[in-house]
Amino acid sequence: MxxxxxxxxxxxxxxxxxxxxxxxxxxxxxxxxxxxxxxxxxxxxxxxxxxxxxxxxxxxxxxxxxxxxxxxxxxxxxxxxxxxxxxxxxxIYRKTFKPQPPQSASSIPSKIQTRISGNDKKLREAVSEVLKHKGYQLKINEQEGRWSFIAQKHKWGNWGSLITHIAFIVLVVGALVGSMTGFKGFFMAGEGETLPIQQIKVSKGNVAENFYVKINSAEDRVLANGERDNWYTDLSILESGQEVARQTISVNHPFSYQGVTFYQSSFAQGGKFTVNVNGQKVPFILQNKGGNYFQAPGTDLYFILAAVKADPKAPIVLYQVYQGNSSQPLAMGQMNLGEVNKINDTVSLTFDGLSSFTGLQVKKDPGVNLVWLGCALLMIGLVLSFYWRPHTISGILEMQEESYLHMGAIRGKLAVGTQEEFNQIVADIKKRLASDSVRS
The missing domain is CATH 1.10.287 (Helix Hairpins)
Known part of the structure; x- marks a missing residue:
């Protein structure tokens, strides 16, 4: 088994x-x-x-x-x-930290290689000095009648592709965690409104949290020169009826609570009204251009705000009243601040002043830290793969009456750069041998 x-x-x-x-x-x-x-x-x-x-x-x-x-x-x-x-x-670990010098000439890379003859002592000195001058780290193995080496530069580049693969894994895991346990939604609410977080309009995911959001104020702030400053929303988080957090947010300045982040997304003007139904007065707020509606209690009358002139000193609104499922307004009118309009014998409407509505994007993404980690790993992997390419050169010197150095370079993916590097090193070694011969 x-x-x-x-x-x-x-x-x-x-x-x-x-x-x-x-x-x-x-x-x-x-x-x-x-x-x-x-x-x-x-x-x-x-x-x-x-x-x-x-x-x-x-x-x-x-x-x-x-x-x-x-x-x-x-x-x-x-x-x-x-x-x-x-x-x-x-x-990769052995290649980076435990490279082994070749045991025979057949172990030398065959694609890029050369053979240099000369005095064994001078060959060893020339190879060691040239490679160290080029930034290579050498590992040498000496045996009777044989001297071999392996030299590396930019050895961390060996990890580039592996780190890139790991980065992709981390990105996928982060995305899956975010999509399976997080959510994304939106809500539009007026000043003074309080709503449970679970009632927001969700475009993906599910809301598991159970707190309330209260909009204390919403403002479209304008600078002294007439230019728009920003949209600002003062919001509170309520749990069991108690305020547990409060923050003023604006565009590019979000607020987070228990992993849920609120982003300022939009803004709309509105108006405050009071409806009087048979002596019962009920205050409510309406969003400009029919963004919401209000049904007068005990009736089939629906109120919407069709337009608003948001002059702080002399605001004016245009309202419409619909009855039942009718697509045509039962009544409509223009109102100034404090004005009262009679809708029918039992219902009247009062315009109490301007109000504001704020549009907030709400997002929870538990996998966002993993995504950022994946992005960082991806950048590191790409840099190591393309800008820190490893160079590995190995050789073996057979010490006889006339010594021969067999030397080669691992080809890698970009053979042109490797070949140029290798040719330059060979030229420098030969130049060093020639200058030693002249001096001797």
Whole structure:
């Protein structure tokens, strides 16, 4: 049973350690993502998503990036990269920290190599001094009748591709954590309004928090020269009816509470009103241009604010009243500050002053720190891969009557730079040998 289990594990490991598996998964993600760009997504285009064929909806292509099967594909790709990284780790570690000088001439890299003859002592001195001058770190092995070395420069560049792969894994994990446990939403609220966080309009995810948000004030602040300063919202967080946090936010200055972040997104003018129904007075606020409505208690009358002139000294509003499901207004009128308009025999409306509405984006993303970590690792990996390319040169000196130095360089992905570096080192060694011969 143990052998059978081990065999199954080996097969699974071999599948996920295969580059072919990674390429297949990348191809599937590319094709699926391509289809997703052509099909409207519910979070970005709700109207367009509704018109999509029911088959595509059933398969989840209208909310592609939050489907379980798409997350599964990303997870499988991450496992593939992780297994490949684990397999490569020991080799990269040995190459970086435990390089071994060659044991014979056949161990010298064959693509880029040369042979230099000369006095063994002078050859050793020339190789050591030239390579150290070029910034290489040498490891030397001396045996009877043989001297060998391996030299490295920019050895940390060996880790570039591995760190890049790990960065992708961290980015995927961060995105999955954020999409599965976080949420993104929006709400528009007026001054003095209090609403539970769970009632905000969510575009993705689910709200698990259970606190309340109170809008103390909202302001469209203008500078003395007439230019707009910023939108400001003074909001409070309430738990069990008690204020536990308070902050004034503005554009580019968000506020976070228990991992939930509030961003200033928009602003709208509004008006304060009081409706009198058979002697019962009820205050309410309306958003400009019909952004919300108010139903007079005990009636089928609905009030909206059609327009507002936001002059602090002499504000003017245009209101409309609808009855039942009618699409035509029952009444409409213009009102100045403090003015009272009679709607019918039992209902009247008073304009009490200007008000403001604030639009806030609300987001919780527990995976954001992982995403930032992934981005940092990705930058490090790319820098190491492209701007800190490792150079490794090895050689073996056979000390006989006439000594020969067999020396070569590991080709790497960018052979042109390696070849140029190697040629320069060979030229410097020969130049050093020639100058020693002249002096002697």
């Amino acid at each position: 143990s052998r059978q289990t081990e065999s199954i594990m080996d097969k699974v490991w071999n599948i996920f350690s295969s580059m072919k598996t990674g390429l297949v998964l990348l191809g599937v993600i590319a094709v699926v993502s391509g289809i997703g760009t052509l099909i409207p997504q519910e979070a970005l285009d709700p109207g367009g998503a509704k018109s999509v064929n029911s088959l595509w909806k059933m398969l989840g292509f209208t909310h592609l990036y939050s489907t379980s099967w798409f997350r599964l594909i990303l997870g499988l790709l991450s496992i593939n990269l992780l297994v490949c990284s684990i397999q490569r780790f020991n080799g």
